Amino acid sequence: MNAPDRYERFVVPEGTKKVSYERDTKIVNAASFTVEREDHTVGNILRMQLHRDPNVLFAGYKLPHPLQYKIIVRIHTTSQSSPTQAYTQAINDLDKELEYLKQAFEWFSMQEGCAVQGKEMISGVKLIFCIVASCR
Amino acid sequence: MDRPSGTSYQRFPRVRIRELKDDYAKFELRDTDASMANALRRVMIAEVPTVAIDLVEIEVNSSVLNDEFIAHRLGLIPLTSAAAMQMRFSRDCDACDGDGSCEYCSVEFHLSVHATDSDQTLEVTSNDLRSMDPKVCPVDQARAYQHALGGTDPFGANASNENRGILIVKLRRGQELRLRAIARKGIGKDHAKWSPAATVTFMYEPDIRINEELMETLTVEERISLIESSPTKVFELDSANQVNLFSLVVVKNAEAYTYDDEVIKHAEAIGKPGLVEITAKEDSFVFTVETTGAITAYELIMNAITVLRQKLDAVRLQDDDGDLGELGAHLGGP
Ligand SMILES: [Zn+2]
Numbered sequence: 001m002n003a004p005d006r007y008e009r010f011v012v013p014e015g016t017k018k019v020s021y022e023r024d025t026k027i028v029n030a031a032s033f034t035v036e037r038e039d040h041t042v043g044n045i046l047r048m049q050l051h052r053d054p055n056v057l058f059a060g061y062k063l064p065h066p067l068q069y070k071i072i073v074r075i076h077t078t079s080q081s082s083p084t085q086a087y088t089q090a091i092n093d094l095d096k097e098l099e100y101l102k103q104a105f106e107w108f109s110m111q112e113g114c115a116v117q118g119k120e121m122i123s124g125v126k127l128i129f130c131i132v133a134s135c136r
Numbered sequence: 137m138d139r140p141s142g143t144s145y146q147r148f149p150r151v152r153i154r155e156l157k158d159d160y161a162k163f164e165l166r167d168t169d170a171s172m173a174n175a176l177r178r179v180m181i182a183e184v185p186t187v188a189i190d191l192v193e194i195e196v197n198s199s200v201l202n203d204e205f206i207a208h209r210l211g212l213i214p215l216t217s218a219a220a221m222q223m224r225f226s227r228d229c230d231a232c233d234g235d236g237s238c239e240y241c242s243v244e245f246h247l248s249v250h251a252t253d254s255d256q257t258l259e260v261t262s263n264d265l266r267s268m269d270p271k272v273c274p275v276d277q278a279r280a281y282q283h284a285l286g287g288t289d290p291f292g293a294n295a296s297n298e299n300r301g302i303l304i305v306k307l308r309r310g311q312e313l314r315l316r317a318i319a320r321k322g323i324g325k326d327h328a329k330w331s332p333a334a335t336v337t338f339m340y341e342p343d344i345r346i347n348e349e350l351m352e353t354l355t356v357e358e359r360i361s362l363i364e365s366s367p368t369k370v371f372e373l374d375s376a377n378q379v380n381l382f383s384l385v386v387v388k389n390a391e392a393y394t395y396d397d398e399v400i401k402h403a404e405a406i407g408k409p410g411l412v413e414i415t416a417k418e419d420s421f422v423f424t425v426e427t428t429g430a431i432t433a434y435e436l437i438m439n440a441i442t443v444l445r446q447k448l449d450a451v452r453l454q455d456d457d458g459d460l461g462e463l464g465a466h467l468g469g470p
Contacts, residue, residue, distance in 0.1 A: 006326050007227060019451055035451050041178045042447055048171035052145040081142070084453060089142040091448050096146045097168070098448075102441045104151040109434060 009069050012037050021084065030058075030076040031083035039063060043071040049090040055081035147172075161425040161433035165338070173338050173421045180336045180440040182324040183447070185225075186217035186430040187243060187272050189329075191236070191318040198311045199260075209304050210317055211329045213262045214275045214428040215243075221439055223321040236320055244268040245317040251307035260313055261301030272319060275429035276301050332436055334426040340416035342393045344370070350411045351385055358406060359385050365402035368392040391422060 012018050016036055024030035035042065043061035050059030058076035075083040149168040155161065165173060192207035199206070226236030236242055246266045251258040262274035280299045305313060324331030354362070363371040363385060372388040393414065403411035425433045 010323070010325055011227070017454075019453055021453065033453075038447070038451060041175045041183070041444070042451055044171040045175045046451075048169055049145070052147075085142055088453060089145070091452055092142075093144055093146040094172075095445055095448050096144070097149065097172070098441050098445050100146075101149050101151065101168075102438065104149065105153070105434075105437060105441075108151055108153050109156065 010037050023083075024076075027076060029079060029082055030074070033073040033075070033083075033087060034070055035073060036070045038071050039069075040071075043073065045094055046073055046087075046090055049094050050075060050086055052093075053077075053081070053086050053089065056086050059086075156434060158432045159334075159427045159429050161423070161437065163423050163425075163437075164341070165421045165423060167419055169419060170340075170421075173423070175444060176437075176440050177336045177338055177423075179444050179447075180425065180436055181331055181333045183443050184332050184431075184436055184439045185220045185223070185321050185323050185443075186330050186332045186428075187215045187220050187223070187319045187321055188327075189213065189215070189245065189317045190226075190320040190322065193316045194314075195316070196312045196314040199305045199307055199313050200311075201305045206305060206313070206315075210265075210315075211327070213265070213302050213304075214430045215272050215319055216275055216278045217272070217332065217430040218435065219271050220321050220431070221442070225322070226320050237318060239269075241320060243272040243319045245319060246315075247317070248314045249307065250312040250314075251309050254309060258307040258311075259300075260304045260307060262304065263299070263301035264304075265317075274301065279429075332427050332430045334428050336423070336425050338421045338423045339391070340418070341420040341422055342390050342395070343415045343417050344387050344390050344393065345413045346385060346387070347411050347413070348384070350408050354385075354408070354411075356380075356383060359383065362399065362402055362406075362411070366393070366399045367396060368394055370399070 018036050020034045020036075022032050022034070024032070040063065043063065047059050047061045050056045053059075055078045056075060057078060058074065061071050061073045063071050073087070075086055077083055077086050147168050149172070150164075150166040152164040152166075153161065154163055156163075165176075189207075189210040192203075192210055194203045194206070197203055197206065201209075224231075224241040226232070226241040229236065229238060229241035231240045232238035232242075237244075245268070247260070247264050249258065249260045249264050263277060263280075265274055265277075267273040276299050283299075307313065322330035324333070351359070359373065363373065369388055370390065370393045371385050374384040374386045375382075395414075395416070399412050400414065403409060425436060427433050427436050431439065
């Protein structure tokens with residue numbers, strides 16, 4: 001009867017911001033990003049990508065409560081960077097990685113359809129040559 | 137901005153598809169980390185959209201199952217969902233005012249079965265569902281159709297020869313079931329009936345190293361008992377045709393290892409610690425993907441990548457908060 005709608009788990013309510021940014025009051029170059037209606041899927045890849053950035057001194061995320069459908073990503077950087085810059089960079093890099101991954105799958109399956117089945121091929125630059133060579 | 141544009145720390149994952157069937161895929165993913173592998177797994181299970189029956193209007197039901205029981209069973213029938221990525225969610229469809237009954241966001245189904253004079257129990261199955269949109273129908277109907285067209289059956293040799301559909305309810309003489317159902321786009325996070333995944337798993341590729349020097353100190357019997365200490369067939373003796381004093385223990389199938397530590401414990405028990413060392417490669421995964429048939433395994437992988445990119449795009453900082461944040465950081469700096 002008074003059960004909340006199931007979609008409340010993944011639909012951002014009207015008037016709520018998907019991402020909000022709050023700068024740390026005590027530490028320079030530290031901030032928390034509250035991301036509404038996201039969970040470990042996005043939180044964990046963001047955190048791990050931020051760890052690849054040498055200007056990031058700290059990056060972590062938490063899911064404050066299983067019934068609060070949001071995550072908090074906390075970033076602390078050196079003075080060479082800023083939390084917003086690191087955050088944006090991490091998203092850009094993840095997006096590029098996924099685009100590359102998508103192409104890798106496309107290349108591989110295309111090559112599979114050609115007459116080189118059973119032959120070990122690793123996707124990537126070598127494969128472009130392979131497609132050209134095998135598909136006509 | 138005066139700041140130099142950020143350096144990229146992007147990775148370039150490698151992929152090798154080992155097996156690809158319509159509803160099954162096995163592939164290797166390398167040069168990325170567990171967070172990415174797990175994000176893909178989670179998206180495949182819970183966030184790749186499909187179409188499933190969501191609203192049922194029962195006109196007549198004199199079967200032994202109650203209305204909501206039947207409605208639930210109808211929801212769980214996998215429907216062909218190749219078009220789901222392009223469909224709209226009913227809740228943000230403006231063509232039907234969130235009513236959820238227009239062609240952009242829904243598909244209508246009808247079912248009407250009456251057990252008349254038959255003395256036998258009549259089975260109502262997914263084959264009795266009549267779709268108003270040929271693109272969306274129960275998966276085994278689509279499979280039978282493909283088979284009838286003379287195509288090869290990608291799901292298995294004799295599956296469609298005996299396509300009996302998915303059982304919904306059994307009717308006795310005189311009983312009737314008549315209903316109208318609306319199928320809508322949804323995701324597994326909302327309800328598992330929308331999940332296109334039957335299984336999605338990944339494992340770390342094991343890195344097994346055998347200390348050859350220590351191994352030489354073992355007798356053939358000790359080597360055989362070491363091989364047999366592993367519950368799965370990970371190791372074997374080198375000389376396949378003939379076992380002799382010099383037969384070495386080699387890795388037969390590294391992926392059969394279940395990280396059970398049995399061989400390592402065995403090596404310690406016989407006083408040879410370090411005889412076998414097994415670690416998980418942190419950047420190499422073997423995925424197994426099985427779908428319900430709603431979409432193909434390949435579509436599931438590709439759609440998962442697309443959905444994950446959409447999710448990342450949605451969490452980008454908007455111009456206003458980004459610039460204000462930067463400005464705030466400058467002003468607040470020492
Ligand atoms: Zn609509």
